[in-house]
Amino acid sequence: MTDISQSGPVLAADGTPLKRSLSRALRMQKLRALMLIAPLLLFILVTFILPVADMLFRSVENRIVQDTLPQTVEALADWDPASGQLPEEAVFAAMAADLQIAAKAKTHTRVAKRLNYENPGVSSVFRKSGRKVGKWDLATDGPFREKLIEIDDGWGDVELWRTIKTYSGSFTSGYFLNAVDMQLGAEGPEVRPENERIYNTMLVRTMRMSLIITFSCILLGYPVAWILANLPARKANLLLILVLLPFWTSLLVRTSAWKILLQQQGVINDTLVWIGLVDDANRLVLINNELGTIIAMTHILLPFMILPMYSVMQTINPSYLRAAKSLGATDWTAFWRVYFPQTVPGIGAGSILVFILAVGYYITPALVGGTKGTFISNLIAYHISTSGNWGLGAALGAILLAVVLLLYWVYDKVVGIDNVKLG
Amino acid sequence: MSALPPYATVGQRTWHYTFRVICGLVFFFLIAPIVVIIPLSFNAQDFFTFTPEMLRLDPDGYSLKHYRDFFNNDSWQSAMWNSLKIAPMATIVSVTFGTLAAIGLSQPHVPFRRAIMAILISPMIVPLIISAAGMYFFYSRIGLQGTYIGVVLAHAALGIPFVIITVTATLVGFDRSLTRAAANMGADPVTTFFRVQMPLILPGVISGGLFAFITSFDEVVVVLFVGSAGQKTLPWQMFIGLREQISPTILAVATILVAISIMLLATVEMLRRRSERLRGMSPS
Numbered sequence: 001m002t003d004i005s006q007s008g009p010v011l012a013a014d015g016t017p018l019k020r021s022l023s024r025a026l027r028m029q030k031l032r033a034l035m036l037i038a039p040l041l042l043f044i045l046v047t048f049i050l051p052v053a054d055m056l057f058r059s060v061e062n063r064i065v066q067d068t069l070p071q072t073v074e075a076l077a078d079w080d081p082a083s084g085q086l087p088e089e090a091v092f093a094a095m096a097a098d099l100q101i102a103a104k105a106k107t108h109t110r111v112a113k114r115l116n117y118e119n120p121g122v123s124s125v126f127r128k129s130g131r132k133v134g135k136w137d138l139a140t141d142g143p144f145r146e147k148l149i150e151i152d153d154g155w156g157d158v159e160l161w162r163t164i165k166t167y168s169g170s171f172t173s174g175y176f177l178n179a180v181d182m183q184l185g186a187e188g189p190e191v192r193p194e195n196e197r198i199y200n201t202m203l204v205r206t207m208r209m210s211l212i213i214t215f216s217c218i219l220l221g222y223p224v225a226w227i228l229a230n231l232p233a234r235k236a237n238l239l240l241i242l243v244l245l246p247f248w249t250s251l252l253v254r255t256s257a258w259k260i261l262l263q264q265q266g267v268i269n270d271t272l273v274w275i276g277l278v279d280d281a282n283r284l285v286l287i288n289n290e291l292g293t294i295i296a297m298t299h300i301l302l303p304f305m306i307l308p309m310y311s312v313m314q315t316i317n318p319s320y321l322r323a324a325k326s327l328g329a330t331d332w333t334a335f336w337r338v339y340f341p342q343t344v345p346g347i348g349a350g351s352i353l354v355f356i357l358a359v360g361y362y363i364t365p366a367l368v369g370g371t372k373g374t375f376i377s378n379l380i381a382y383h384i385s386t387s388g389n390w391g392l393g394a395a396l397g398a399i400l401l402a403v404v405l406l407l408y409w410v411y412d413k414v415v416g417i418d419n420v421k422l423g
Numbered sequence: 424m425s426a427l428p429p430y431a432t433v434g435q436r437t438w439h440y441t442f443r444v445i446c447g448l449v450f451f452f453l454i455a456p457i458v459v460i461i462p463l464s465f466n467a468q469d470f471f472t473f474t475p476e477m478l479r480l481d482p483d484g485y486s487l488k489h490y491r492d493f494f495n496n497d498s499w500q501s502a503m504w505n506s507l508k509i510a511p512m513a514t515i516v517s518v519t520f521g522t523l524a525a526i527g528l529s530q531p532h533v534p535f536r537r538a539i540m541a542i543l544i545s546p547m548i549v550p551l552i553i554s555a556a557g558m559y560f561f562y563s564r565i566g567l568q569g570t571y572i573g574v575v576l577a578h579a580a581l582g583i584p585f586v587i588i589t590v591t592a593t594l595v596g597f598d599r600s601l602t603r604a605a606a607n608m609g610a611d612p613v614t615t616f617f618r619v620q621m622p623l624i625l626p627g628v629i630s631g632g633l634f635a636f637i638t639s640f641d642e643v644v645v646v647l648f649v650g651s652a653g654q655k656t657l658p659w660q661m662f663i664g665l666r667e668q669i670s671p672t673i674l675a676v677a678t679i680l681v682a683i684s685i686m687l688l689a690t691v692e693m694l695r696r697r698s699e700r701l702r703g704m705s706p707s
Contacts, residue, residue, distance in 0.1 A: 029532050036527025037539060040520040040583065047580040048546050051561035052553060058560070220449045227446045241688070242450050248684040248691075249457055250641045252661045253677040257456040259665055260463070260471045260674070267459060270472050302453060331435065360550020362644050367665050377552040384556045385648070397553045408548045412541070 056401070059394035062172035065164065068111040069098040073168040081162040092144040092155070096133055103130040117389055118174060118183065119163040125154035175395035199379070199396065206376040206400075209294060210358035214305075216298040217354050218347060221305035225346070228306070229313035240310075247303035255364050258296040262286040262368065288370025296368050301357055305350035308415075312346030345414070352411045356404055376400055457681055464489055464674035471671065489675035499672065502660035509571070509646075509656060510639040513578035517635045520579075521586030522628055526620070528587070529594040540587075547584035551644040554581070559648040569651030577649045578642060582635030589634060593627025593698055626698035630691045637687060 012021040066073055071094035079087045102108035112126030129151050141147065148155040166184045167174060174184055181197040182189050191197075224243070228236045246254065261267050264283045272278040286292055316339065324334035362377040369375070376396060383393030427439055467486040468474050476484025493499050524543065528536065546554065558577050559568060567573030597620070605615040621628075643658040650659070657676065664673050 026532060029530060030534055033527045033530035033533045036530075037524045037533070040524035040543065041539065043520050044543060044546070044580060044583060047558075047576045048554065049542065051557035052549060053557075054561045054564075055553070055557035220452065223442065223446050224449045227443075239450065241692075242454050244688055244692075245685065246453050246457060248637065248688045250637075250658065250677075250680045250684065252641065252643060252658045252665070253460070253680050253684075254456060256661065256665055256673050256677055257460045259669070261456055261459065263471060265470075265472060267463075267472050299452065299456060302449075331438075356548060360552065362550075362552045363662065367662070377550060380552050380556065384559065390560070393556060397550075397556060400550055401553055404548060404550055408541075 052401075055394050056398050057394075058390050059175050059392075059398050060171045060173070061391070062114075062167060062174070063170050064111055064114050065168050066170060068102050068107050069095065069164070069168075071095075072098050072164065076161070076165045076168065079161070079165065081158065081165055084158060086145070086156065086158060087161055089143050089145050091161075092148055093138070093142060096136060096144040096148065097138055099126075099130055099133040100136065100138065103134045113388070115163055115167065117178070117392065118167060119159060121154065122160060122163065125152045125160065128152050129155070172391075175391040176398070178392055179395040179399055202374075202376050202379055203399065206359055209290060209373070209375070210355050212294055213297050213301060213358045214351050214355045216294065217302050217305035218351060220298065221302055221309055221350065222343075222347070225306050225309035225313050228310050229316070230318070243303050243306050246299070247307075251300065251363060254300055255296060255367050258292070258299065259287065259368055262292055262295065287368055288373070290369070290373040292368040292370070293365050293373035293375075296364050297358060297361060300364060301354045304353050304357060308349040308353065309343065309346040312349070313343055316342050349411070349415045352407050352414070356407050356411070360400065360404060460674050460677050461681065464671075464678040466671065466674070469671050471669075471674075489671050492670075492672045493675045493679075496672065498655075499657075499660060499676065502655050502657045505654055506640055506657040509574055509578060509654065510636050512575045513582055513639040514632050514636045516575065516579035517582035517586050518628060518632045521583050521631060521635075522590055522624075525587050525590035525594060526616075529591055529597070543587050544584045546581050551642075555645040555648040558645060562649055568649060569653070571654060574646055574650045574654045577645050578639035579635075581642060581645065582638045585634035585638060586628075586631035589631035590624065590627045593624045597624060626694040630694045630698075633687050633691055637684075640683075 009017040009019060012018045014021070072091060075091040075094040076087060079091060099108055102111065108126050108130040109123075112123040112130075115126070116123035129148060132151050133148075136144075136147070145155075154160055172184075173189075177183055177189050178192075179199050180203075181192050181200045183192050184190075228239055228243075231239065263269070264285065264287075266286075268286065269278065269283045273280050273283065278284060286295070320338050320342070321334050324338040325331070329337065359375070360377055361375055362381060365373055365375045366378050366381075369378070377400070380393045380396050380400070383389045383396065427436060431439070462477070463471065463473070465485040465487065466474065466477065467484050467488065474484055478484075527533065528540065533539070554577075558573075562568040562573045562577070567576065601619055601623070602615050605619045606612075610618065641658055643656070643662050646654060646656050646659055647662070650656070657680075661673055661676060664670055
């Protein structure tokens with residue numbers, strides 16, 4: 001009796017206040033959950049998140065000019081490119097000194113390559129001078145202004161010095177500007193000349209083709225999802241296998257199948273010729289162009305559209321449609337005003353998923369796209385592995401990633417990542 | 424849909440059958456490209472189309488020569504073995520970490536659950552080329568580029584979202600009073616996990632593992648960047664074959680891979696049904 005009548009907080013069995021004891025238990029529970037998650041989180045951070053962040057950092061990092069030509073960068077600080085005058089003799093002397101050190105360490109070609117991305121032609125000026133400057137005596141061989149211009153009259157070009165000054169900071173927006181077909185001019189960012197613009201076209205093409213693929217998937221997927229949702233379960237499960245099998249089949253198998261089928265001497269053209277629809281002399285060009293990429297990718301991504309639509313349509317009560325019809329709606333009105341609006345979440349989920357997957361595709365466009373049907377990913381791969389312009393590749397990658405993450409965020413809002421279903 | 428009412432008008436009937444034909448065509452579009460390569464892989468000639476002999480069903484038009492080529496060619500064989508060495512290892516890593524984390528994530532009170540989930544799913548969302556390029560730079564820096572371990576780690580990271588998704592989905596229906604009952608009867612957490620929880624979520628874990636396996640087994644972009652010639656996998660070899668000089672051996676490889684997919688699909692479907700049955704049994 002004394003226990004109950006006592007005033008003050010309720011106590012747990014061990015004498016601590018119940019409230020504190022409960023919150024401690026909750027804290028323990030949270031801690032235990034986090035302990036279970038921690039190893040994986042750490043694993044993903046190290047093997048995945050850090051590498052991606054590291055690559056994205058390359059799109060703005062620009063230490064090479066500063067590191068290789070430190071004296072020149074310092075001497076150039078006072079020079080005003082807008083004056084149209086060449087820099088002072090001191091700058092040329094600093095450049096000669098820097099070049100001598102760089103040529104010995106063989107780093108002058110790297111900085112030349114870096115500057116060449118921004119101002120084509122710089123590379124040869126540096127390479128040519130690097131060899132000769134090594135033999136100069138810095139104390140007595142001045143003035144260097146005339147001597148450098150004598151080696152290559154590129155040194156007499158104000159533009160070259162402007163480029164060095166513009167790209168002497170530790171960070172640059174140059175790669176990003178390049179990725180959207182702009183450059184850092186004398187008065188800030190400016191659009192590149194017409195003949196140097198390729199990346200915008202590529203971004204626009206990637207977006208346009210991904211949209212076309214998404215729409216083809218909606219068009220082809222909608223009837224299939226509808227019939228799967230409205231057939232008796234046994235038949236539907238059987239037909240579902242026809243959707244799941246492509247989903248499980250290796251991407252390369254499906255791409256090679258299309259590569260073989262779409263050839264000019266392939267099965268599709270053979271069949272069309274045999275039926276007589278196409279003349280043997282002008283077989284259709286179905287591959288190595290945009291059409292090839294669209295056909296193959298629609299096929300590859302179609303299951304990702306059908307499955308979310310199917311799971312939404314399964315939940316729609318068929319009596320709504322019957323009710324609409326009994327109230328006098330025609331088949332079309334009943335479908336368009338009653339059934340279709342209920343399927344929009346499924347279409348949305350499928351479309352975002354297909355679009356996200358499509359914009360980042362690399363393998364299929366590389367194999368069936370030729371030159372006209374490649375995506376931005378192919379360009380990124382080119383810059384990373386072939387051209388060596390990693391900063392530009394990283395900048396293009398950052399733009400692509402931004403688009404994808406934006407859509408991912410929308411997808412999370414609309415569908416929720418927890419609701420992603422596989423198979 | 425399933426049956427036309429007797430009062431359907433001519434228009435409705437026409438639409439009903441037209442609709443079925445449309446659906447049939449889409450199903451044909453989905454499945455035909457995969458089915459067509461199977462007979463083509465038995466072609467006796469080095470062509471990528473049906474020869475007149477094949478169309479006449481003449482036995483001389485068919486042969487196993489592309490399969491023989493696959494099993495006798497060194498580069499295909501080493502590619503196959505590399506794939507078989509990398510994929511199971513990557514699967515084990517992602518299933519171990521993934522299952523633990525999925526159990527953690529399905530506890531009732533997890534702080535920052537949404538953010539953690541978003542990070543763990545991200546390898547599935549980030550375009551492969553970006554992951555591949557990032558891993559290429561980062562792994563070269565720490566000396567993992569071009570090594571077996573590097574490729575396994577990269578593939579494990581790519582497989583984790585699939586394990587997380589399938590295992591958390593299985594755990595949604597898991598009756599937590601079972602673990603409490605086990606603890607009540609004196610089982611320590613490890614025993615509870617292996618004797619009570621694991622057997623019940625096993626179907627989800629296995630299908631997650633199969634997803635992780637197929638992700639690694641099919642993956643080509645990341646291995647192209649992170650791997651070196653010593654880790655050349657089957658998809659890599661196919662990619663080279665398709666890009667440079669396409670040989671009909673690819674058809675035989677593709678057919679074998681289709682057979683593997685069919686087996687995996689059947690297993691996953693079986694497990695899904697079993698898991699649904701198990702969950703139906705536990706009171707919820």
